[in-house]
Amino acid sequence: MTVLQPGMLSLLQDSGRRGQHRLGLTTGGPLDSEAFHYCNRLLQNPAGSTAIEVSVGGLQILASTETSICVTGADMPLTINGENRPLWEVHPVSGGDIVRLGFARAGCRAYLGVAQGFDIAPCFGSTATVVRERIGGLRGEGLQAGDVLPCARVTGRKRLFLAARDRPRYQHTLTVRVIPGYQQQHFSRLAQRRFFGGTFRVSERSDRMGYRLEGPRVECDIEGILSEGICHGAIQVPPDGQPIVLLNDRQTIGGYPKIGTALSLDTARLSQLAPGSSVHFAAVTPRTAQRALALAQRFSLQRTLQERRP
Amino acid sequence: MTTTLRVVGENALMLYLGDSADAVTLARVQAATDAIEQALGAELVDLVPSYASVLILYDPLRSDHSSIARRVRACLATLQAQPLAGGRTVVLPVYYASESGADLEALAARAQLSVEEVIALHTATEYRVYAIGFAPGFAYLGEVDARIAAPRLPSPRARVPQGSVAIADRQTAVYPSPSPGGWNLIGCCPVPMFTPEHQPAMPVAVGDLVRFEAIGRADFLALGGTLP
Numbered sequence: 001m002t003v004l005q006p007g008m009l010s011l012l013q014d015s016g017r018r019g020q021h022r023l024g025l026t027t028g029g030p031l032d033s034e035a036f037h038y039c040n041r042l043l044q045n046p047a048g049s050t051a052i053e054v055s056v057g058g059l060q061i062l063a064s065t066e067t068s069i070c071v072t073g074a075d076m077p078l079t080i081n082g083e084n085r086p087l088w089e090v091h092p093v094s095g096g097d098i099v100r101l102g103f104a105r106a107g108c109r110a111y112l113g114v115a116q117g118f119d120i121a122p123c124f125g126s127t128a129t130v131v132r133e134r135i136g137g138l139r140g141e142g143l144q145a146g147d148v149l150p151c152a153r154v155t156g157r158k159r160l161f162l163a164a165r166d167r168p169r170y171q172h173t174l175t176v177r178v179i180p181g182y183q184q185q186h187f188s189r190l191a192q193r194r195f196f197g198g199t200f201r202v203s204e205r206s207d208r209m210g211y212r213l214e215g216p217r218v219e220c221d222i223e224g225i226l227s228e229g230i231c232h233g234a235i236q237v238p239p240d241g242q243p244i245v246l247l248n249d250r251q252t253i254g255g256y257p258k259i260g261t262a263l264s265l266d267t268a269r270l271s272q273l274a275p276g277s278s279v280h281f282a283a284v285t286p287r288t289a290q291r292a293l294a295l296a297q298r299f300s301l302q303r304t305l306q307e308r309r310p
Numbered sequence: 311m312t313t314t315l316r317v318v319g320e321n322a323l324m325l326y327l328g329d330s331a332d333a334v335t336l337a338r339v340q341a342a343t344d345a346i347e348q349a350l351g352a353e354l355v356d357l358v359p360s361y362a363s364v365l366i367l368y369d370p371l372r373s374d375h376s377s378i379a380r381r382v383r384a385c386l387a388t389l390q391a392q393p394l395a396g397g398r399t400v401v402l403p404v405y406y407a408s409e410s411g412a413d414l415e416a417l418a419a420r421a422q423l424s425v426e427e428v429i430a431l432h433t434a435t436e437y438r439v440y441a442i443g444f445a446p447g448f449a450y451l452g453e454v455d456a457r458i459a460a461p462r463l464p465s466p467r468a469r470v471p472q473g474s475v476a477i478a479d480r481q482t483a484v485y486p487s488p489s490p491g492g493w494n495l496i497g498c499c500p501v502p503m504f505t506p507e508h509q510p511a512m513p514v515a516v517g518d519l520v521r522f523e524a525i526g527r528a529d530f531l532a533l534g535g536t537l538p
Contacts (some may be wrong), residue, residue, distance in 0.1 A: 020354055023512070024504070133446050182317065182318050185329045224462055227443070227450055229443070230365070239464045240464065249490075252445075256492070261318055290370060293370055
């Protein structure tokens with residue numbers, strides 16, 4: 001396939017880079033792991049096959065072989081040769097077909113996958129593109145017009161789809177569940193009440209590294225700590241008191257205090273929020289988090305797929 | 311110092327082995343990192359050792375925090391601190407100036423020192439590589455002379471230029487690539503700190519010693535340095 005227009009930001013992603021934190025390499029990978037999971041599941045690909053994460057929209061690609069594609073995630077109008085096609089559904093394409101994604105009407109990240117995944121050489125064990133590190137993808141950067149994305153000729157893929165009632169609905173408000181931890185003891189009761197009781201607005205300066213939030217000032221009794229490892233979803237509070245939820249392209253080590261860590265199920269939804277959306281935080285125990293993950297694995301990620309018969 | 315183990319996320323435990331940057335703690339961190347890696351095997355996703363802590367990331371669908379915690383405690387009970395590994399000395403050239411280090415003058419003013427005194431103090435110390443992280447090839451070096459220690463910026467900069475030499479509290483480092491960052495910039499180093507094609511990808515390793523050497527503008531440019 002050939003990229004005609006890359007759109008705002010389109011990145012090749014697999015499930016992310018593991019085991020490289022000791023070189024300072026972050027994980028990368030899809031911000032919305034749920035939508036990415038369904039993209040590959042619908043295409044009957046091995047989990048974690050390389051797909052394109054399209055932020056905001058505007059991607060146009062030209063197919064040069066016979067295969068199937070699928071788009072999941074944010075509601076970006078999908079057309080093939082100018083004809084509207086539904087998301088969360090597998091569509092056959094042939095050489096010469098033009099696939100276009102418009103701008104998102106709800107949510108902000110969509111995943112465009114292809115049967116068997118894009119065939120990209122891994123870098124440090126993964127194809128995940130981390131622009132900040134200039135690692136992964138084709139050249140460690142976003143897709144550009146003219147980029148060629150190798151993929152196999154695949155015929156006869158089932159036209160699977162996810163029923164409309166089973167698809168996530170991306171809203172403008174979200175409650176993020178948080179396991180209190182890290183330097184939580186350095187946030188006074190008042191600061192914690194502000195954090196867990198306040199309404200925060202998604203800042204324009206949010207990106208794949210972290211979602212910056214604006215709201216009541218959350219004060220911490222220390223300014224910095226001896227730099228330590230940062231897990232996915234950790235919520236860092238710099239001295240300006242404005243929390244940052246650290247995501248896939250986060251730094252691996254840092255010295256700002258952290259109030260806790262968001263559940264991955266909720267960071268997936270957080271990454272679908274556009275600037276200006278509202279966020280609330282709710283504290284949960286590690287046990288509750290564990291149960292929520294197990295339930296998601298058993299139910300929300302395993303919904304029955306349906307097949308469209310021609 | 312007591313050892314503590316805390317749940318910090320759905321797939322993460324933090325092991326604290328000390329509360330200061332020193333060679334003894336670093337040796338414990340290195341020994342614990344190796345032992346945990348062996349003990350957890352395939353259930354381990356990644357480890358992030360730092361100055362005095364090890365972040366343990368595991369697969370929450372295959373294990374839970376109490377099972378991981380039990381095994382980490384078991385392997386700590388038999389832990390033998392090894393002498394610190396590594397120990398080469400690496401010299402890195404730095405062009406110290408306002409045009410290469412946006413916070414140099416502010417840091418000097420805050421410390422009530424001249425710019426020349428700041429440079430003299432920064433180049434006088436041999437620093438230990440305590441941790442690698444934050445960004446690929448970002449080596450945390452300690453400790454800077456207390457007179458030039460400076461707190462992080464109130465809000466991180468959106469983009470710090472590649473090669474920037476910076477101070478945060480008593481830590482110093484070279485930014486290997488452009489990135490957001492909240493440290494005080496005092497100069498720029500023309501030597502690449504991370505080259506994925508090279509083996510090893512970095513000129514320094516944890517446990518090594520680093521000394522900075524002041525160079526002029528012309529040498530900086532001749533060595534391949536670029537100014538923002």
